[in-house]
Amino acid sequence: MKYRFCFTGLLLLAALLCMAAPVKATRIKDLANIEGVRDNQLMGYGLVIGLNGTGDDIKKSIFTKQAIINIIKRMGMALPEATFQQIKTKNVAAVMVTSQLPPFARPGSPIDIQISSIGDASSLSGGTLLMTPLKGPDGSTYAVAQGPLAVGGISFGGKAAKAQKNFTTSGRVTGGAIVERAVNYALPSSGNILFQLRETDFTTASRMADAINGHFGAGTAKSIDSRTVSAVKPVGFQGDMVTFISDLESIEVAPDGPAKIVVNERTGTIVMGQDVRISTVAVSHGNLNLVISESTEVSQPNPLAAGTTVATTKTTLSAVEEEGNLVVLPMGINLGEIARALNAIGATPRDLIAIFQAIKAAGALQGELVIL
Template sequence: MKRILTGLLTVLLLGALVLPTAAKAARIKDIAGLEGVRDNQLVGYGLVVGLNGTGDSASTEFTIQSLVNMMENMGLTVDRSKVKVDNVAAVIVTAQLPPFAKTGTTIDVLVSSLGDADSLAGGTLLMAPLKGPDGQVYAVAQGPLVVGALAFGGNAAKVQKNHPTVGRIPGGALVEREVPFALPNQNRLVYRLKSADFTTASRMAAVIDSRFGRGTAYTLDSGSLEVAIPRAYLGRTVDFVAALERLNVTPDALAKIVVNEKTGTIVMGEEVRLSTVAVSHANLSLVITESAEVSQPGPFSEGETVAVPQTGIEVTEEGGDLLVVEPGVSIGEIARALNAIGATPRDLIAIFQAIKAAGAMHADLEIL
């Protein structure tokens, strides 16, 4: 029993040592991609019909023209001046064509109002060809929209939830043309890092070499690697790519602090470090109040009642604490130290800007 407990304790201790390192690791497929394997953007124009009076107004001429052209193509003769488009809306249809998409497969599409329609809820998209940058039709979209929003109201009031002029059609486009692409036959693959970094590229090459043999991979630059297909995987490129992309690599990144002054959002990376610096924090509060003092004339006098405005100004400044930050502190220590002096997110932005200006911050400060 004692041996079992000792073994279990050893396993737990080893797990505690391994888990922090493994938690930082990422699969190669999540930080890099095979060159040439990417999505392709598609766009098209179409009409959404079946709206309950929430379509484009009569002033949207291209909607009327599109509707008339469609009906004439169907063999109907219509008077353009008598066409109403209250139940019709002109839309732009966009989609992402994934790599290796085959003819007959379906993809999701996003439908966005192009005119002045109030809502696309309940509408159905008519057949809309989706073209690529080369002008070729690669898919055709059609089907009922999923809007997930509502908008009702009249002249005096209106109720709206979410965004009613944009909707999606899951699996709403049928792929009609494939993007020509084939895996390279030169027994070499090129991988592109999603975030270029010399350290990450070097680590990725080392991990690949340790798994498939020395010299399998070497870095071309900070954002790309060339990988030779091992002899054991010749003719089995797909199997090799699958085995390679499952490998774990610990990516590296620049130390950076990103702040958004509009929302007060602050995001800091774990590599952010500070030199010795003293920070003083104090809040200045300015309160201005307006009131009216009424001057009432005496009885039976010919005076008038006069309201005299009174302005009160109060300025208070809280005492500031001088905080000394030791060199090389971690992100957690920085957060705890600044919270200890009562700094709000808005204050933190100003503090980080001042620390960066003082040259005590070893990180990039990006302000959105």
């Protein structure tokens, strides 16, 4: 009998462990960035050539015409000023070129570029970007871009009709720019490394520091504030900062965050976090449908009888009010129970937005209501 009770207890414990919800953990590399290790934005002004009559109108886009003149002069072609004024090409478009310079990019490394028209060009399909210097906020050139565009759209038609799929005034060149200058930054060989959380939260920062200390030993990390966690390289990683960061970023942490409900009344979108809770509240839902219809009745005399045809308008008014359903939501229910309870009363997404606003106004919503 004793062994039977022990066996039954083990089965019950195993069932409870199987029913327990697993803790959702996330790697540190997905939660935080190393301070100083980031992308840098680059931008440049250039010309796209080789367009099939879909470029800028030179008469309207003065900056495109001036850019063409500058390129011709730069190539050493000495033409009279009157000749420049007669340029009427439609195969050129002025564009802005943007890119992201990744961290630790060295000279000679290729990076992707995005090209967008700034004139009145109708399409950049089939065009080629001329050599364009890409500069940073300090005005220095960090990369040079050039190459044929890949436009993910088509556009064709005539004067009376036009068909278009996706956008044809922007394109992309994979590896279309070559890095010419690197951003001076090096990982410290010793000292502290600061991690910046992507989402500010004191609980997540504390859990992250505890997880690092549990993996490398006490005193390795500490949370400075709700966004910053400082970590010092242990003695066992002498001179090998990359290996230390790699091991540190693979540590898993259960992130936390405030309870939020985000609603967009324009699109009827509702997103609720898993930690949203409400106090005991009663919700009633009902709709009033008012229908007004008009019909024309025609009265005409019998054949060969005196009189004229008379038309009268008849208006019918009907009001239908659905029965209000009163649902009591108990305290502390979770996200799934909230959704099932509100769906049970037939609430549409727009109705749910009004219901959540009323629950928040009543002080029963334990969380933040964000309206976009």
